[in-house]
Amino acid sequence: MEKVLTAHFANERYRRMDTYRQYGGYDALKKAIAMTPEAIIDEVKKANLRGRGGAGFPAGVKWGFLPKDLSRPRVLVINADEGEPGTFKDRVIMTRGPHLLIEGIVISCIALRAHACWVYIRGEFVREARIMDEAVAEAYAAGFLGKNILGSGFDLDVTVHRGAGAYICGEETSLINSLEGKRGWPRLKPPFPASVGAFGLPTIVNNVETIADIPWIVTHGGETFAALGVEKNGGTRLIGVSGAVNRPGVYELSAGVNLKEIIYHHAGGIKDGKALKAVIPGGSSTPVLRPDEIDVSYDIESMAKIGTMAGSGGVIVIPEGTCMVRALSVLMDFYAHESCGQCTPCREGTGWLKKIVGRIEAGKGREGDVELILDLCDNMLGRTICPLADAAAMPAQSFIWKFREEFDRHVGEQKCPYGNRF
């Protein structure tokens, strides 16, 4: 099928401006300069482009939330934090095709009438940040960034800003605080970033992949992009497959590809000829699936119908023989560590989930512990400033709903029936 992002990723030089341009790079920008901002937004709406950062909000609709009043400058912030365990696709765009992102940024800023953009990149991504810095410098030198871009009268400055490696800084309001030099704590909404965001200015926060799709949409038209996916979820998406598969990696596939096909065809099936035990479909916070549930279209709506999410596109494949209590315990350690601590249900809830799942795993589980976990989850979901508490509670609930017998056996036998194997 048509590749929107990865067609030239095999070419090591594609990250350089000259090679990018040989493949038609920055032609979409030239086209966009001749369009009105409204016409660009219209194409993005027609494209059914859903945000690729996790929540899947329609990009064109989000852009429409900026206030009409143009007296205050507007800002675009690119979320390149990519902290969700199991998700590793944005870094591929930044290392293999940084100019796709930069071209997408310039076009998006024309559409948003924004003259400043920050790319907030995860601190650990040292190489990605270096490549982005080089590409931004190339774009300035070629006149695609800076003052009077291509003689259009449009000015734009892009700054690559490095975070310091906190998962919570991927949440958009926390990211904004961190960008402003404050503690990376999520903000209460409203006000939403579209009215009061970075530095108090109207702000749009978008994921790397979302914005990297924009040049293709402008070149080929929103409807063509929409047709690559399914109804309400247009285009392709980058799907990172990790865990026990023969060919782990990042695949660009239609938004409506079948999840079973992703695992058994594209990723080459389960390693060592093992059977499949479970799949975490869209990054570590998304509810786990059993093997009989994976014959499903990987689009946002179809995944929601079966009680889970395509999320940030990170498919984690778990083989037979894995202890699901241990797997959940590892996840709970992560969320307890990453809670910012502002909200009691999250600070206390993630701490207790870690403690209780940990003691069940260690063979010290008590009668009633499994119910206690479910009760804790009920008291966390939807009760906090940001969705990190939900991100911990959703996998905890789903692991118990789908693999209850394993939790009960751990408590009953006071040991791990799998020899604590992960």
Ligand SMILES: Cc1cc2nc3c(=O)[nH]c(=O)nc-3n(C[C@H](O)[C@H](O)[C@H](O)COP(=O)(O)O)c2cc1C
């Ligand atoms: C705890 C937490 C971590 C997040 N981490 C990321 C991230 O690393 N990258 C990202 O794009 N979105 C992340 N998000 C989602 C962002 O808040 C936001 O929805 C997204 O950047 C919007 O971009 P999009 O509309 O293009 O998807 C995270 C959300 C939460 C609650």
Ligand code: SF4
């Ligand atoms: S839910 Fe957790 S991470 Fe989010 S603001 Fe509250 S305490 Fe912080």
